[in-house]
């Protein structure tokens with residue numbers, strides 16, 4: 001059973017988009033710290049191009065949390081927030097991670113006992129130009145809006161030494177199959193979403209599958 005948002009005190013907060021990295025960060029944290037209580041939260045980011053993405057990510061998140069519950073994980077609660085900035089046009093004026101951390105700061109204000117933020121950045125992210133600056137900025141967003149010092153709120157990066165393929169290997173295949181990382185899901189048949197194979201996230205996954213052909217579920 002999930003922990004009750006209103007009655008529980010949580011140790012840490014974990015953003016979950018339903019993608020591979022955030023799912024792996026959550027899975028690893030829950031598994032390795034059974035006595036810690038995690039507040040999982042999802043932001044329904046509605047903007048000019050979010051389209052099917054929010055629907056598909058919501059579906060993935062729900063299935064992932066149900067799977068974790070079925071497997072006996074009982075050290076998490078769940079909360080969902082919607083931020084609609086579609087009035088600002090097609091092109092979101094902010095990075096997803098900035099919106100996520102701003103929303104996280106609201107949750108931490110409501111749950112001030114939270115002393116850890118679980119961040120799903122993986123090793124490959126650090127190789128990207130400008131990633132350190134982005135990380136620094138989103139940490140500042142969180143500190144500014146929560147007023148919490150380094151001692152009061154710690155950042156935890158469970159995947160920072162892992163490459164994409166290592167992160168994918170870390171997840172049981174059943175769980176990996178429930179994740180959704182594509183930014184522009186397409187309707188590929190009646191009642192069926194498929195990956196676009198064109199967005200950067202699909203590019204990364206397709207490259208891993210090409211390099212390790214028999215390792216991951218077919219049609220993933």
Ligand SMILES: [Zn+2]
Pocket residue numbers: 181182183184185195196197198199200201202
């Ligand atoms: Zn895609």
